[in-house]
Amino acid sequence: MQMHECLENWLDWLAHEKRARPNTVQAYRTDVTATLSFLTDHLGQEPDLDAFSALRTADFRAWLAYDAGRAEGRRGTPDGRARSRARRVSALRSFMQYLTTSHGINASALRQLKAPRARKRLPRPLSRDVACTAPVEIASLANDPLCAARDEALFTLLYGAGLRIGEALALNVRDYDRSAESGLRVMGKGGKERIVPLLPSVMKALSMWRAQHPCPLPESPLFVGLRGKRLQPAVARRVMQVWREQSGLDNSATPHALRHSFATHLLEGGADLRAIQELLGHASLSTTQNYTLADEKHLLAVWQAHPRARK
Structure with missing residues (x-):
């Protein structure tokens, strides 16, 4: 053969x-x-x-x-x-x-072949203040109220539940309708399904968008574009790029950075690493542990800023 x-x-x-x-x-x-x-x-x-x-x-x-x-x-x-x-x-x-x-x-x-080694890239989350205000600020840039409600709901979901952009845009209206009972069912990498609980602020933003949805049939995409079809990731990234440039942020401020922010801020708040792994849908705990490395790097930078650290 x-x-x-x-x-x-x-x-x-x-x-x-x-x-x-x-x-x-x-x-x-x-x-x-x-x-x-x-x-x-x-x-x-x-x-x-x-x-x-x-x-x-x-x-x-x-x-x-x-x-x-x-x-x-x-x-x-x-x-x-x-x-x-x-x-x-x-x-x-x-x-x-x-x-x-x-x-x-x-x-x-x-x-026996050794693969090239690259330096491990650590997650680059947004600050708490920036991540919390990002959905509203991004929505304010929309040209019409429908897109504004959609964008606020989408980016609130990314930060408030730690979804990947592809996972969020793959949701249908029925997925949101069922979420009030037991949480949001999300289809992750490799077809692995997980249940993600939704915070009240996330539920509120999604509820406001659901009320304005142009085609709220159960099988319809939850997030749609101007033509009523499923919103594409490139469109969401472009919307955030405009906000990023106007806010003076660097290129690391992407939709995926909101997922990083979700995990990092949970870790800083004392959340269990295994729980964060489940919420993110990571197959391996070693992937989730990257957030501990990023947190240690941040703590080291803070320590080095102390006046005595230079002596």
């Missing part, structure tokens, strides 16, 4: 069995296709399963060196390019694991 057939089978398995997001499937397709293209040139022909199983660590190192050379010509910071290369190694390892399970190939050579 040729590798392009295996690739399509793997991507289909990712999409339907693992329920990976379409963006993830597309990114893996791009990464592994580029790797197979290199290996075809490297070996002189497209590898089949036997040839792929016979690859040595030296072959994968040659691919990594080739990829690093191409990366030098790409835009972005060295750290960003290292993260991209690490992602491509991760994609290839995932593909190899699938081949090992489904076709019994030997993946030991790839396991």
